[in-house]
Amino acid sequence: MSALAPSSQLIDRFGRTVSYVRLSVTDRCDLRCVYCMPEKMKFVPRSQLLTLEEMESVGRAFIKLGVDKIRITGGEPLVRQNIMQLFRNLGEIDGLRDLTLTTNATQLEKYARPLKDAGVTRINISLDTLRADRFKQMTRIGDLKKTLDGIDAAIACDFQQIKINTVVLRNYNHDEILGLVNYCIERSIDISFIEEMPLGQNDHHDRAVAYYSSDQIVEDLEQHFELVPSTMTTAGPTRYYQLTGHDNARVGFISPHSHNFCESCNRVRVTAEGRLLLCLGQEHSMDLRRVMRANPGNSDALQQALVDSMEIKPKGHNFNLNSQEVLLRHMNLTGG
DSSP, X not given: OOXXXXXXXXXXXXXXXXXXXXXXXXXXXXXXXXXXXXXTOOOOOGGGSOOHHHHHHHHHHHHHTTOOEEEEESSOGGGSTTHHHHHHHHHTOTTOXXXXXXXXXXXXXXXXXXXXXXXXXXXXXXXXXXXXXXXXXXXXXXOHHHHHHHHHHHHTTTOSEEEXXXXXXXXTTGGGHHHHHHHHHHHTOEEEEEOOXXXXXXXXXXXXXXXXXHHHHHHHHTTTXXXXXXXXOOSSSOEEEEETTEEEEEEEEEOTTTSOOGGGOOEEEEOTTSEEESXXXXXXXXXXXXXXXXXTTOHHHHHHHHHHHGGGOOSOXXXXXXXXXOBSSOHHHHOO
16 A cells, blocks of 8 residues: 555546546436436445435545545436535635536426535536437437437536537437537537447347447538637547638537547546546446545545556556447446
């Protein structure tokens, strides 16, 4: 075990500095997206989840070690009871530059303004289609209007950035790429297209057949726009492009298959039950819940665990759409 120095940063064996944490607050969601979880999902017992106080402790420990961006994820984070208290407490911590949120927007009519007041800087919103029938099909139970109203509520609050996240699946929604980009241009917000992550057993569709690469999306968009690589970064893996003539919106790509981004990885994830995942696509992890409950109130022990975890952060993932081997955890368990 390495000694914890006062100026410690989280630097892994490959010289990468971790400055960004994705903190899942729940595995539960009010939608059932086909690429995220099975229709009859078995959720973690609530007694096994970290308390909001423990989640705050995790956030504070990371910030003391140089992390300056925390993204709150789920499941759907805004269904967690009393979640606004966590946002308010984290938002008051010196050293936190970005407090961000990933959401499906179903709760944003209620929470957009309180989130802005709590210090949330950016919001990523999952939206895979603008057709109500497809939205119901892809989310199994969702109401498109509720999500669109939530997006409008967030836009009205003037966050630093609002970005739509779209998972593109061939023969499901790949024909809506242009429509989604135009929707974002009209609202002066950004959009990222995401290649599906092969997490959890999927009986809904064949991932290899449904795969639609970022390169193909670029080709589709270049029939309508001139795409110019952007220098914009937000600490995550998105590669942004500016659309010539449309300075109010950018198009981004998250491409774990076609453009692997492991070399520059600066991220770790904490699941809602306190498991620190050192890589999205590997099982290297540390049980932070055990550390905290074995050392109540001892922030040094928690920080030491985070420093030690850097020794097991892997070089990269092994995503393979054609492999029969899949990680057992679904995206909602991982932290979306």
